Amino acid sequence: xxxSLVLLPTIAAALVFATRSRRLRExxxxxxxxxxxxxxxxxxxSPPAPSRxxxxxxxxxGLLFLVIVSSLFLLVSVYTVGYLxxxxxxxxxxLEEAFLFSNExxxxxxxxxxxxxxxxxxxTLSRHLGLLWIAIEATTLASAPLVYxxxxxxxxxxxxxxxxxxxxxxxxxxxxxxxxxxxxAGSVTSELGLDELLRAAPRLDRRWLxxxxxxxxxxxGTKMGLAPMHTWLPDAHSEAPSPVSALLSxxxxxxxxxxxxxxxxxxxxxxxxxxAASALRGFGIFSMAVGTLFxxxxxxxxxxxxxxxxxxxxxxALGVGLGGAAAFGAMLHALSHAFAKAALFLVAGNxxxxxxxKRADDVRGALEAQPASAALWLAGLLAIAGVPPSPLFLSEFxxxxxxxxxxxxxxxxxxxxxxxxxxxxxDVGLPMALGRAPAGISRDPExxxxxxxxxxxxxxxxxxxxxxxxxxxxxLEGAARVIGGG
Amino acid sequence: MNSLLVAAAxxxxxxxxxxxxxxxxxxxxxxxxxxxxxxxxxxVALRAREVELGFAALALGSAVIKGYLLPALLLRALRxxxxxxxxxxxxxxxxxxxxxxxxxxxxxLLGARIAANAATSTPLxxxVALFTMWTGxxxxxxxxxxxxxxxxxxxxxxxxxxxxxxxxxxxPLLVEMGVLLDLLVxxxxxxxxxxxIQRDFSHIDVDRLxxxxxVDEPAxxxxxx
Numbered sequence: 001x002x003x004s005l006v007l008l009p010t011i012a013a014a015l016v017f018a019t020r021s022r023r024l025r026e027x028x029x030x031x032x033x034x035x036x037x038x039x040x041x042x043x044x045x046s047p048p049a050p051s052r053x054x055x056x057x058x059x060x061x062g063l064l065f066l067v068i069v070s071s072l073f074l075l076v077s078v079y080t081v082g083y084l085x086x087x088x089x090x091x092x093x094x095l096e097e098a099f100l101f102s103n104e105x106x107x108x109x110x111x112x113x114x115x116x117x118x119x120x121x122x123x124t125l126s127r128h129l130g131l132l133w134i135a136i137e138a139t140t141l142a143s144a145p146l147v148y149x150x151x152x153x154x155x156x157x158x159x160x161x162x163x164x165x166x167x168x169x170x171x172x173x174x175x176x177x178x179x180x181x182x183x184x185a186g187s188v189t190s191e192l193g194l195d196e197l198l199r200a201a202p203r204l205d206r207r208w209l210x211x212x213x214x215x216x217x218x219x220x221g222t223k224m225g226l227a228p229m230h231t232w233l234p235d236a237h238s239e240a241p242s243p244v245s246a247l248l249s250x251x252x253x254x255x256x257x258x259x260x261x262x263x264x265x266x267x268x269x270x271x272x273x274x275x276a277a278s279a280l281r282g283f284g285i286f287s288m289a290v291g292t293l294f295x296x297x298x299x300x301x302x303x304x305x306x307x308x309x310x311x312x313x314x315x316x317a318l319g320v321g322l323g324g325a326a327a328f329g330a331m332l333h334a335l336s337h338a339f340a341k342a343a344l345f346l347v348a349g350n351x352x353x354x355x356x357x358k359r360a361d362d363v364r365g366a367l368e369a370q371p372a373s374a375a376l377w378l379a380g381l382l383a384i385a386g387v388p389p390s391p392l393f394l395s396e397f398x399x400x401x402x403x404x405x406x407x408x409x410x411x412x413x414x415x416x417x418x419x420x421x422x423x424x425x426x427d428v429g430l431p432m433a434l435g436r437a438p439a440g441i442s443r444d445p446e447x448x449x450x451x452x453x454x455x456x457x458x459x460x461x462x463x464x465x466x467x468x469x470x471x472x473x474x475x476l477e478g479a480a481r482v483i484g485g486g
Numbered sequence: 487m488n489s490l491l492v493a494a495a496x497x498x499x500x501x502x503x504x505x506x507x508x509x510x511x512x513x514x515x516x517x518x519x520x521x522x523x524x525x526x527x528x529x530v531a532l533r534a535r536e537v538e539l540g541f542a543a544l545a546l547g548s549a550v551i552k553g554y555l556l557p558a559l560l561l562r563a564l565r566x567x568x569x570x571x572x573x574x575x576x577x578x579x580x581x582x583x584x585x586x587x588x589x590x591x592x593x594x595l596l597g598a599r600i601a602a603n604a605a606t607s608t609p610l611x612x613x614v615a616l617f618t619m620w621t622g623x624x625x626x627x628x629x630x631x632x633x634x635x636x637x638x639x640x641x642x643x644x645x646x647x648x649x650x651x652x653x654x655x656x657x658p659l660l661v662e663m664g665v666l667l668d669l670l671v672x673x674x675x676x677x678x679x680x681x682x683i684q685r686d687f688s689h690i691d692v693d694r695l696x697x698x699x700x701v702d703e704p705a706x707x708x709x710x711x
Contacts, residue, residue, distance in 0.1 A: 160632065
């Protein structure tokens with residue numbers, strides 16, 4: 001049954017690639033997204049029995065990430081259908097420089113979108129570290145054409161950086177796989193099955209194991225956007241079309257993080273917890289600092305959102321590194337950041353379409369010109385900054401409380417960086433909504449397809465923040481237990 | 487048997503120097519291809535006693551893909567873009583060779599330490615693999631063309647493969663196949679992107695792909711198409 005989560009989007013992608021009909025293409029995209037979400041819902045309601053020695057399987061940690069990927073993809077695909085209809089089919093002038101460019105053909109774009117879903121599902125289902133590596137590299141390859149949707153030289157530059165930096169980064173994770181086999185040499189079968197590794201963990205060679213973890217952290221950390229390996233991230237997120245940015249930021253980054261968490265599981269089982277924890281804490285705080293630094297006075301609002309993702313990935317890594325109650329906080333943070341950041345990127349797409357500029361200085365008076373998008377923009381900014389009733393407030397609070405108990409200096413740095421990021425995001429984002437809209441900006445009402453998905457995401461955040469529903473809490477607690485949290 | 491292995495490892499290291507010092511694109515693409523194929527054959531030689539059919543087929547497939555398909559993809563990209571065939575290094579050839587020599591020394595030291603802690607029968611191969619990774623990473627940062635960066639990525643991958651052969655023994659066939667497939671698709675996609683870079687910028691020099699930045703600066707001269 002779980003194989004169909006990967007097969008279904010793959011088959012749909014082949015179908016989309018073969019057909020020229022727009023209706024069939026949209027039907028395939030939406031139908032697959034809905035079927036995928038329903039399947040995931042069914043799996044969450046009655047998890048399949050874990051089978052040992054299987055390459056694919058679903059544990060609570062994988063389930064949480066699968067739920068995030070699937071629900072986000074459903075909402076983003078609804079937005080994408082409207083987005084593609086609004087995009088002109090023929091060559092047009094560029095917004096920032098005067099030259100003509102056209103879009104990638106829609107069949108290629110939608111097919112890659114579906115393949116992206118298939119590969120991300122495979123990441124969450126992998127119970128074998130070799131397969132996991134293949135799946136994570138495949139997400140890069142499936143999403144590179146998505147970043148290059150607007151075929152001009154800036155998106156090309158972003159795509160090249162994305163492809164090369166991530167491929168080389170993930171090559172380090174492959175080296176991590178090799179080191180893990182080296183750690184297992186002699187004591188267990190030289191397989192990379194997660195369950196075998198977890199069982200044999202106490203007999204693994206410690207030095208090889210620690211080297212493997214650091215290689216995984218650097219390798220998958222590149223893809224996750226941890227500083228200082230995050231260099232591809234702001235370019236790819238700002239140049240990709242908005243629905244793709246939403247998926248990259250909300251779903252892809254945490255899929256890469258899952259690779260690190262799997263390695264951490266093995267280290268925990270081997271009794272080398274402290275190595276993993278301190279490395280995650282260090283990278284976490286550093287990523288928060290770098291992300292925050294670049295949010296301050298950022299001129300491009302999509303780049304601001306991208307750097308905010310670097311910051312929030314830092315928070316998630318820090319939470320897992322702290323362990324205990326913070327591990328639960330980190331899982332909640334991964335979930336709510338995905339929804340909040342996706343909503344913000346989708347709304348940023350609406351603003352970009354109306355104002356024809358990614359410069360925050362050019363966007364003024366959005367509340368007047370497009371009140372619905374502007375209201376969602378403000379709500380999203382407050383949510384991502386962790387203002388109650390945002391669920392990010394709950395998760396950051398959980399992480400802060402654990403930090404105070406375990407590492408007070410880390411807690412101080414955490415709090416200071418959160419405060420700076422809060423002020424800096426509002427400093428850039430508030431003036432965009434307020435004031436008077438420049439003359440020549442249309443005040444027409446916005447299409448429902450552009451508002452439905454971000455509004456639904458905002459509503460989900462509100463529900464999560466006001467009263468964490470019991471099934472969600474159980475899901476998060478299950479995931480936190482897998483990575484050694486309480 | 488063993489002397490053959492030493493010769494193969496030595497040849498891989500020599501090819502690294504060829505890659506570092508080579509000034510023309512086509513020969514160094516061939517050098518990287520030969521290196522990949524050679525390492526695939528080494529993996530068979532190391533298991534000469536109990537070669538299974540599946541394993542032999544995989545090694546053969548790996549040799550064909552790395553020795554023939556990947557370079558063919560890169561050479562096709564080169565033909566399509568009709569660029570000048572010089573490497574155009576950011577770091578000169580002589581300095582590259584010197585840095586390579588330093589890398590070889592470090593790899594030998596580190597390799598000996600790693601081999602002492604591993605269940606490996608071929609300590610020499612560990613050092614050579616580390617040196618190959620060093621060469622690959624160096625090519626990625628010190629060469630100007632997009633093609634050379636892809637080449638550096640392939641050489642880095644060769645090094646990882648060699649390291650795996652030396653210290654990790656065999657991994658499951660399916661995983662090896664998946665890794666190969668990813669590599670193939672990656673080079674294929676990169677080849678397409680190189681074609682587009684050429685079309686949009688009329689060059690494939692990645693050091694001039696520098697428009698995206700956080701502070702506003704005038705674009706480098708001669709940039710906008």
